[in-house]
Amino acid sequence: MKEKIETLMHRALTFALHNPHSDFYRRKYGAEFEALLSQSVAAVPFLTRPEIEAVPLRSRVFVPQTMVRFIRSTSGSTGKNVIGFPMLEEGLYQEYLKSIGHVPVSGQLSRYFEPYFSSMNIKSQLLFSAGSFVHEVRVRGMEGRMFISGDFTQPKLTARLAAEAQVDAVVGSPSGLVSFAPFLKALDGCRAVRLVVAVGELATTLQFTKLQEFFPNAKIASQYGLTESQGFVGYTCPEKMSSDPKAFHVAEGSLFIELISPETGESLPLTAGTEGELVITTHEPQAFPLIRYRTGDFARIRSETCSCEGSPLLFECMGRLTLDRIRVPRGVLTIAAVDQAVAGLSIEIKEFAASWDAAGEVPGLSITLYMDEGDGELDEAIAKTLSEGIKIAPALSYADIVAEGSVRPIVIECRPVEAWIGWSKKKRLL
Numbered sequence: 001m002k003e004k005i006e007t008l009m010h011r012a013l014t015f016a017l018h019n020p021h022s023d024f025y026r027r028k029y030g031a032e033f034e035a036l037l038s039q040s041v042a043a044v045p046f047l048t049r050p051e052i053e054a055v056p057l058r059s060r061v062f063v064p065q066t067m068v069r070f071i072r073s074t075s076g077s078t079g080k081n082v083i084g085f086p087m088l089e090e091g092l093y094q095e096y097l098k099s100i101g102h103v104p105v106s107g108q109l110s111r112y113f114e115p116y117f118s119s120m121n122i123k124s125q126l127l128f129s130a131g132s133f134v135h136e137v138r139v140r141g142m143e144g145r146m147f148i149s150g151d152f153t154q155p156k157l158t159a160r161l162a163a164e165a166q167v168d169a170v171v172g173s174p175s176g177l178v179s180f181a182p183f184l185k186a187l188d189g190c191r192a193v194r195l196v197v198a199v200g201e202l203a204t205t206l207q208f209t210k211l212q213e214f215f216p217n218a219k220i221a222s223q224y225g226l227t228e229s230q231g232f233v234g235y236t237c238p239e240k241m242s243s244d245p246k247a248f249h250v251a252e253g254s255l256f257i258e259l260i261s262p263e264t265g266e267s268l269p270l271t272a273g274t275e276g277e278l279v280i281t282t283h284e285p286q287a288f289p290l291i292r293y294r295t296g297d298f299a300r301i302r303s304e305t306c307s308c309e310g311s312p313l314l315f316e317c318m319g320r321l322t323l324d325r326i327r328v329p330r331g332v333l334t335i336a337a338v339d340q341a342v343a344g345l346s347i348e349i350k351e352f353a354a355s356w357d358a359a360g361e362v363p364g365l366s367i368t369l370y371m372d373e374g375d376g377e378l379d380e381a382i383a384k385t386l387s388e389g390i391k392i393a394p395a396l397s398y399a400d401i402v403a404e405g406s407v408r409p410i411v412i413e414c415r416p417v418e419a420w421i422g423w424s425k426k427k428r429l430l
């Protein structure tokens with residue numbers, strides 16, 4: 001496996017360093033850039049987001065500019081500046097790759113839902129955030145499939161169109177889909193759906209459960225990607241849809257992953273249970289290749305491997321390093337751990353929101369639970385259960401560090417589900 005990665009890195013570097021259209025990587029590595037071609041993967045410097053941001057888009061296009069079909073930008077949802085990325089024209093891209101002698105060509109990055117759509121014979125899809133999938137719509141349209149472009153701010157209209165078309169797949173952000181599903185259900189459009197793909201933000205266990213309830217005949221999957229990757233990075237194992245949608249295969253036809261320590265940058269072995277910052281390298285040429293790009297996302301290697309057609313290795317995303325992971329005394333508080341604990345509650349919760357309050361004398365966690373009937377008396381019991389259920393280290397719970405006095409007890413607020421800031425309400429606030 002190690003040799004394989006060295007070979008893939010060599011291929012990625014060759015495309016990036018000997019590129020006639022952009023000198024981005026030659027400038028980044030400096031005069032000695034050629035030397036990197038003969039060194040180990042670990043010797044290649046990381047690429048970070050500020051380095052990309054510092055260079056104008058026109059100087060970051062590694063293919064003839066006529067092949068760029070549209071520009072996709074980061075969402076700005078993490079509060080950072082928005083960066084544009086060139087997206088390719090599918091047919092021309094394949095031809096171009098052949099012309100520069102890059103064989104084999106997977107085209108995987110540019111075909112988002114390939115692991116599911118073909119094998120499930122999906123004919124008609126409801127696709128939210130269609131702006132980011134212009135390319136996908138065009139390619140699939142050529143294959144005779146129908147797309148409905150959904151709008152979360154127009155749930156009634158969208159549901160009517162989708163029900164009329166008997167859509168058999170629905171793709172969108174998990175929070176948006178959970179808010180939208182009741183509208184489609186009201187028109188009896190949910191039962192025809194065979195596939196639900198959650199994309200964009202990381203879906204919580206609660207959201208996966210909700211989606212399965214709304215779409216009883218559907219398999220639930222997730223695809224993980226980031227704008228910088230200009231395509232997807234991981235996807236739910238086709239054999240684990242619904243049962244374990246968080247288990248991701250690597251889109252290894254296009255890229256390879258590494259895990260590193262976010263603090264030291266040290267490489268970590270891709271072995272069972274390893275957790276670290278996800279680093280990706282695209283070995284298949286794309287308009288802007290990524291070489292050892294630090295994603296800022298935290299991931300964990302699953303203990304089990306998979307024998308389906310995907311990569312043997314399975315991984316799971318744990319959230320953004322800066323947003324979803326906080327160092328606390330003797331451990332790390334992650335949104336994934338809060339998610340697990342909330343999903344384990346015996347009462348029915350519709351959604352939850354967690355925040356960390358470091359302003360007070362003693363910092364602590366606040367959790368808002370959205371449920372049908374708020375019951376103030378429940379709060380204390382729930383706080384206790386969650387406190388004991390949230391792990392910050394293998395044998396250490398949040399309750400343990402509360403007892404030590406280093407954090408305050410969890411503050412729970414139960415609110416009616418109508419108070420949830422779903423997609424439509426978010427939009428109206430703008």
Ligand SMILES: [Zn+2]
Binds near residue numbers: 237239249307309
């Ligand atoms: Zn699999």
